[in-house]
Amino acid sequence: MLMSHLLSLQIFLPLLGVLGIIALPKMSDCSARWVALGASLLTFAASVVMMCGYNGSNPAYQFVEKGAWFPSLDIGYHLGVDGISVYFVLLSTFLTPICIISCWHAIEKRVKEFLVAFLILETFMVGTFCALDAILFYVFFEGVLIPMFIIIGVWGGARRVYASFKFFLYTLLGSVLMLVALMTLYFQTGTTDIPEMAAANIPFNMQIWLWLAFFASFAVKMPMWPVHTWLPDAHVEAPTAGSVILAGVLLKMGGYGFLRFSLPILPDASVYFADMVFVLSIIAIVYTALVALVQEDMKKLIAYSSVSHMGFVTLGIFTGTQQGVDGAMFQMLSHGIISAALFLCVGVVYDRLHTREIARYGGLVKNMPKYATVFMILMLGSVGLPGTSGFVGEFLTLMGSFQVNTYVAVFATTGVVFGAAYMLVLYRKVIFGEQKNADAAAMPDLTKAEFGYLVPLCLMVILFGVVPGLVMKDISPSVKKLLDRYHLPTEMPQDVAGVSVTQGVRHD
Amino acid sequence: MTEVFMFSSIEPMVPEIFMAIAGLALLVLGAFNGDKAANQIGWLTALAITVTIALLLQTSAQPQIVLNGLFVMDQFAGVMKLLILLGLLVSVILSIRYIADEKMARFEYPLLMLFAGLGMMIMVSAHDLLSLYMGLELQSLALYVLASIRRDNAKSSEAGLKYFVLGAISSGMLLFGASLVYGYTGSTNFLMIGDAVAQHKEIGVLVGMVFLLAGLAFKVSAAPFHMWTPDVYEGAPTSVTAFFAMVPKVAAIALLIRLLFSAFPGAIIQWQEIVWALSAMSMAVGAFAALRQENIKRLLAYSSIGNMGFALVGLAAGSGEGVTAVLVYLVIYMIMTAGTFGIVLSMRRNGQELEKISDLSGLSRTCPTSAYALAILMFSMSGIPPLAGFFSKFMVFQAAVAEGFYGLAVFGVLCSVVAAYYYIRIIKVMFFDEPVAMYDKGTPFARKMIVGLSVMFIMVFVFNPSPLVDIRRDAVTVFFPHG
Numbered sequence: 001m002l003m004s005h006l007l008s009l010q011i012f013l014p015l016l017g018v019l020g021i022i023a024l025p026k027m028s029d030c031s032a033r034w035v036a037l038g039a040s041l042l043t044f045a046a047s048v049v050m051m052c053g054y055n056g057s058n059p060a061y062q063f064v065e066k067g068a069w070f071p072s073l074d075i076g077y078h079l080g081v082d083g084i085s086v087y088f089v090l091l092s093t094f095l096t097p098i099c100i101i102s103c104w105h106a107i108e109k110r111v112k113e114f115l116v117a118f119l120i121l122e123t124f125m126v127g128t129f130c131a132l133d134a135i136l137f138y139v140f141f142e143g144v145l146i147p148m149f150i151i152i153g154v155w156g157g158a159r160r161v162y163a164s165f166k167f168f169l170y171t172l173l174g175s176v177l178m179l180v181a182l183m184t185l186y187f188q189t190g191t192t193d194i195p196e197m198a199a200a201n202i203p204f205n206m207q208i209w210l211w212l213a214f215f216a217s218f219a220v221k222m223p224m225w226p227v228h229t230w231l232p233d234a235h236v237e238a239p240t241a242g243s244v245i246l247a248g249v250l251l252k253m254g255g256y257g258f259l260r261f262s263l264p265i266l267p268d269a270s271v272y273f274a275d276m277v278f279v280l281s282i283i284a285i286v287y288t289a290l291v292a293l294v295q296e297d298m299k300k301l302i303a304y305s306s307v308s309h310m311g312f313v314t315l316g317i318f319t320g321t322q323q324g325v326d327g328a329m330f331q332m333l334s335h336g337i338i339s340a341a342l343f344l345c346v347g348v349v350y351d352r353l354h355t356r357e358i359a360r361y362g363g364l365v366k367n368m369p370k371y372a373t374v375f376m377i378l379m380l381g382s383v384g385l386p387g388t389s390g391f392v393g394e395f396l397t398l399m400g401s402f403q404v405n406t407y408v409a410v411f412a413t414t415g416v417v418f419g420a421a422y423m424l425v426l427y428r429k430v431i432f433g434e435q436k437n438a439d440a441a442a443m444p445d446l447t448k449a450e451f452g453y454l455v456p457l458c459l460m461v462i463l464f465g466v467v468p469g470l471v472m473k474d475i476s477p478s479v480k481k482l483l484d485r486y487h488l489p490t491e492m493p494q495d496v497a498g499v500s501v502t503q504g505v506r507h508d
Numbered sequence: 509m510t511e512v513f514m515f516s517s518i519e520p521m522v523p524e525i526f527m528a529i530a531g532l533a534l535l536v537l538g539a540f541n542g543d544k545a546a547n548q549i550g551w552l553t554a555l556a557i558t559v560t561i562a563l564l565l566q567t568s569a570q571p572q573i574v575l576n577g578l579f580v581m582d583q584f585a586g587v588m589k590l591l592i593l594l595g596l597l598v599s600v601i602l603s604i605r606y607i608a609d610e611k612m613a614r615f616e617y618p619l620l621m622l623f624a625g626l627g628m629m630i631m632v633s634a635h636d637l638l639s640l641y642m643g644l645e646l647q648s649l650a651l652y653v654l655a656s657i658r659r660d661n662a663k664s665s666e667a668g669l670k671y672f673v674l675g676a677i678s679s680g681m682l683l684f685g686a687s688l689v690y691g692y693t694g695s696t697n698f699l700m701i702g703d704a705v706a707q708h709k710e711i712g713v714l715v716g717m718v719f720l721l722a723g724l725a726f727k728v729s730a731a732p733f734h735m736w737t738p739d740v741y742e743g744a745p746t747s748v749t750a751f752f753a754m755v756p757k758v759a760a761i762a763l764l765i766r767l768l769f770s771a772f773p774g775a776i777i778q779w780q781e782i783v784w785a786l787s788a789m790s791m792a793v794g795a796f797a798a799l800r801q802e803n804i805k806r807l808l809a810y811s812s813i814g815n816m817g818f819a820l821v822g823l824a825a826g827s828g829e830g831v832t833a834v835l836v837y838l839v840i841y842m843i844m845t846a847g848t849f850g851i852v853l854s855m856r857r858n859g860q861e862l863e864k865i866s867d868l869s870g871l872s873r874t875c876p877t878s879a880y881a882l883a884i885l886m887f888s889m890s891g892i893p894p895l896a897g898f899f900s901k902f903m904v905f906q907a908a909v910a911e912g913f914y915g916l917a918v919f920g921v922l923c924s925v926v927a928a929y930y931y932i933r934i935i936k937v938m939f940f941d942e943p944v945a946m947y948d949k950g951t952p953f954a955r956k957m958i959v960g961l962s963v964m965f966i967m968v969f970v971f972n973p974s975p976l977v978d979i980r981r982d983a984v985t986v987f988f989p990h991g
Contacts, residue, residue: 072977073903113872135902139893139970146887149932153940154872161940165932172892172928176921179902183909183917 006050006063007079007130010093013043014119014126021112021119029111033104036115040097040122047093054086056474059481061132061195062086069136075192078132083478084259084329085129087471088252091336092125095248098453099241102344106240106351107155114155118241121147125249129256134182134192137260141253142175148242148250156237163230163237170230174220181213185265198264198485204272211269214261222254224277224314225284228307235303236356240347243299247306248340252332255313259325259482263317267486270318277318278401278408284311285415292422298346298356301426302339305382308415309335315412316397320486324400325479326472331393333471334464338381338390341457345375348450349430352443358426363435368445372431374454379427381461383420389464520572520581523564523589524629530556531622538615546613550604553618557597557625564589571986573635577697580635587983588632588762591839595755596625598846598958603747605952606853610745610861612658620657621751624650628759635770637686637696640763644682644727648675651756655744667743674736678726685719688712689771698770706774717772721782724767727760730820731789734813738797741809746861749805750849753812754842761819761838765831768823769987776826783824788919790817795926804852804865807930808845811889814927815841821920822904825911828981828988833903835980840900840966844885847962850955851882856948865934870943879938881963886935888966890928896969903977 017039021032054062061080069077081089100118107114124147127140145168153164186192189200202210220227231251235243262270285308292304309331316328348371349364350356365372381388384395394416402409435441446454464471518525534556538549564586571582600618607613627647634640652675656668690696692712693704705713726733741749768779794814801807819841822833855862872879888897901924908917969976 070973070977072974072981073906139898142893142898146892149935150939153936161936164940165929165936168932169925169929173922173925176925177918180905180909180914180917180921183902183906184914186906187910 003049003053004063005065006046006053007065007081007089007126010043010046010050010089011079011123011127011130013046014039014096014122017119018116021116027112032112032115033100036119037097037100039119040093040100043122043126044093044097047090050081051086051090054081054474056083057477059083059477064132069133073135074186075135076133077136078193079130079136080132081130082481083475084482085256086474087329087333088129088249088256088336089126091252091333092122092129092249095244095336095340096122096125098340098344098457099244101449101453102244102347103239103241104449106347110154114151117147117150118245121151121245125245125253128253132194134185134194134197134261137194138175138179138182141257142172144250144253145171145175148246151242152234152238155239155242158237159233160237163233166230167234170220170227174217174227177213178217181210184210194260194265200265202266204268207266207269208272211262211266211273214257214266215273218254218257218262219280220254221257222251222310222314223307224254224280224310225287225307226280228284228288231307232300232303235306235343236297236299240343240350243343243347244340247302247343248336251306251310252336255310255317255328255332258314258317259329263320263325263486264482270486271320274318274320274404277314278405281311281315281318282408282411282415284308285315285412286418289415289418289422293418293425295422296358298349298358298426298430299343300356301358301422302342302346305419305422306335306339308419309339309382311415312394312397312412315401315408316393319397319400319404320483321400321403322476322480322483323396324404325483326476327393327396327398327400329475329479330389330464330468330471331397334381334389334393334461337457337460337464338378341374341378341454341461342382344450344454344457345371345378348446348454349443353440358429360437361430361440362433362437363431363441364443365431366435367441367443370446370451374446374451374458375427375431377458377461379423381465383423384416387462387465389461389468391465392468517574520567520574520633521579522567523560524626524633526563527556527560527622527626527629530559531619531626534622535616535619538619541615543614546615546617547604547608549615550600550607550618553622554597554600554604556622557593557600561590561593561597564593575639577699578636578639579630579633581633582986584762584766584983584986585633587835587979588758589629591758591842592625592628592632592755592762595758595842595846596621596751599747599751599754601954602750602846602850602853602958605955606747607745609856609859610658612745614657617654617657620650620654624654624751625755628755631759631763632766634763634766635698637690637698637701640767641679641683641686644763645679647756647759648679648727651675651752654748654751655740657748658745663743664745665743667740670743671736671740674726678723678733680723681719681726682723685716685721685723688716688719690716692716698767701771702773705772709775709778714775714778717775717779718782720767721764721779721786724760724764725786728757728764728816728820729813730786730816731793731813734790734793737813738806738809741812742803742805742863746805746849746853746863749808750845750853753808753845753849757812757816758838758842761816761823761834765823765834765987769831773987780824780826783820784913784916787817787820787824788916790814790820791920791923793817795923798927798930801930802865803863804855804868804934805863807865807934808848808852811927811930812845814923815889818901818904818920818924821913821916822907824916825904825907825913827907827911828984829910830904830907831984831987832977832981833900833907835983836903836977837900839976839980840896840969843962843965844888844897847881847885847959847966848889850959850962851878851885854878854947854951854955857945859948862947865937867944868934868937869941871938873943874946878959881959883935883938884963884967886931890931891924892928894970896966899969899973 064080124143131137288307295301316324381390384390630643652672658664729737798810822830888895891901
């Protein structure tokens, strides 16, 4: 019973926590934190059970639940995970408890509301990645806006109102166009079921318009240049936990959407628009990396670096090659861990000094050696040093793009260099150098709790960097199945994609 | 002429007849007891409405046309009447305490609502241009008086006068249209008109139809016939505004549906274009004009214009799905509006009513329950899933897309994004801004119940949306007998 509803369990367990917090208004803030942590840990446990039961060699949807939800409109309650979504579910349920711990002392006002918003957010995130019905997907996808708007707006920094409005309206504008596209798809294919939609053939002219509508939504969510401007604002103003989830999970919804809708349902249009996506991706990779180089705010720098890294993801996805898409998937997961951890690191020093200005710090290695170590691992992961998870994703993506277009690969590779530049500069300014400010020099090192949640993240960065096959063995079969339907450009023979590094990795 | 009077010939009208008698009896009671009995009469009116609902539920849903084709009772009418009566009940209950607080407790107040409701019931059942006009005017006259019921207040009087003058013009247009239609088809009966139009569409009939539509668009407050709405909403007492926002629109849209699908199905191509334009303009006006409003009643006025625009999207589709979507839209809109006004009515400080959006500042600190309720209502109004407001918008746009109205659907969703701005601005004021001062305590229990039920509904609708949709769909089969 429990096993057959494992996905529903993960979606609705956080809501139980919400009910618990609301139903007991007399509860102290501290016990509310424990309730929220308990609910999110239970959800994570359910995810771990799911991971153990997941059969990686089977590319089909697993843990499928199918029921009636809105029969008069043919909308079903259809859940399931495959290699593309299963790790995103895990990532969401993994990051939520970490966020709740990380804001244990950082959030002091309106604690219960914060926790409620966070748990609702978790429900929507998990639901987005599990939904196999397009409308159900949309409900979760868009529902995310409500808690995130509140989280940024209530617990955010000085310009929180501006940032939260920008976030909300930008994302909503993209999403509603997708909604019209979903309705159109329904009348083209007669179903809202994603796997069935993917099996239908849609005329090319229609595909073009639908693709653009989906693109409007996912490109904003991703975010791709030039619609990325909401992200730096949202990141800078959001509280640490909000930034972590935003960078760790919400950005991945865009990439996930491309893989779930654009590629399988609209393959011809995806090929047609691939060059445009390449150009936008390269601009994102190079331009935002340069922008990141001159930032004075730590969070803003990491936000721009996210846009740059997401450029690799879109690049990889639209190469339509096995390595490219594998790499994009890996890049998303790796970025989900690394950027989340980097924001947590910023949160650590922000909690102590209440500023994110890079110039206010310096020489932290002397008084915070543990912090310096953790930060170093994450920084190198973000740079893409071989042996960290960041390397695998970028390398595979570049491999994939090289097969499709050499120029694209060359330009994208320069982004790696710029990426190294801004992260190393950030590290040098914050961790090394003079101890200019007495208060920065007096900051205590990581507490046990901080150490406790950062170390697992660092270990994962290294683990996935050394043994990418751990994850790839689950992802690759589903990606292969996806690409089997996807028409490659004519000058690209299909079997080139089959010969891949990932296959070598998969067998170890 | 020798037809013997049979009870069965008026049986479908029992709810209306009861309502009329109850209203007259309460009027007598009020005339004897004066304004001090306003409170009791309010509750008695609520009781009378409840009894009417019970009678309505007893009435058979078999389509029956009585009074020589003036009056029709079918499932569509039944469902719409139920909705109107529930809205009326909520409005009366919301008002009772408010009019006492505002020192305008007059015994006529609930009775005027009752008679307006009676007019709407007749509108919904109208099957002839004459009964249409009779119902419409009974409703309108009661509404004009309600708008200006605070007669020593300049704004209220202005609202009533404005409403009356513009309403009279629209009635004139409607009558002119009706006479043209009569002149060209030779009948005032909807079915006869339908037959005549189906045989040959003469330009005169179409001109008449346009005038009829213009007159009704005024009642629905669809742009470009919306000018009166913000002023009347702002000037009328808030409880009356709540009533205006909820109930008359439902009746007017029901009448519009009945007229278009019974009398002018032959001219569907023509009226679809008109409804299309009305809908697009209303959505745009509702979205853009509300952006800079500071008064919450004016804001809600523009919001209601926009909402009617969204509802008309479904009508423009001209299909059974579309009409179903319109009805679902109206139900959900009414429930959201009831909740919203329930909270707006409770915005009082030191015995004074507050109407500014800035008066909501920091409500999440001073009165978290109301703030959360209003936040949920506003998210729902802006159409964010998983709240009910999303599904109503979803259904109307889906109906439009199904009929190939892509342009209207895209325009509509874009307007809904613009509209989302002012809805979330209210949330911003409540949650992100610093609190000012507490509101007065002592929100009556009934009002809390209404707000609570409304919020509950829009939150749990997502778990089982089907029953409501199915009931509406059955009701619509009246107009689409072949599927």
